[in-house]
Amino acid sequence: MTVQLNEQQINAFNNRLKQRYLELRREISADLLRADQEQYSDLAGRVHDTGDEALADLLVDIELASITRQVQEIRDIDAALLRIAEGGYGECSDCAEPIALARLEAYPTARRCIVCQEAHDRTHMHDKRSTM
Template sequence: MAVELTDEEIQRFRKILQERFEELKRGVREDLLRSDREHFTDLAGEVHDPEEASVADLVIDTGLAHIDRHISEIRAVEAALLRIGRGDYGSCVDCDQPIPLARLEANPTAERCIACQTDLERAEALVEPPTGQHHRTL
């Protein structure tokens, strides 16, 4: 059963989220600096055959995907910090019921209770085709 968070728990989550935010910002900064130093774009421009081009593209795409994941998590952390500021952290954004403490411990950026998150994921699965497949028009 979910219970309301205490002020101490909210402050603890605020600290966890702020620390994660700083860690993610450092990670993005380091990834961008590393990418710049390694000149991935130069590597892609200097390849001599299609196989080398594929490897260079993969290296570039992997680095960008890593940065994308960091940025997505930064947005989730910022949203959680905003919910703390508004006083509705720990409440499901869909049903307004308290999110269980165990769920927040596992994922401090959680914005939905398990039931609502499951419903959302099921709905998204029905809308989006599996990766690698395209809609066919009839």
């Protein structure tokens, strides 16, 4: 059974989301600085071995993918903080039912209850398969 979140729970999630936001900002800054210092693409340009060049390209791609995931998480946190400010945090964006506390504990940026999220995932997985 799901119940509405009380003010204390919402405040706890608000603080947790803001803390994670700050952590992500630090991680992104550190990743960008490290990537700038390492300059894998420059390394690839100086290396004449195709295996080393491929490794350098792979490292650049991995770094960019990591930063992309972090930026997406920041966007999700921003959206969750907006829902808190507007009074809709913990409410499913699809069915308007409360999202289970256990789900929010595991995934504080959740927009949907588990039932609606599973339906959303099935729909989007089908969409991705049809474009392949």
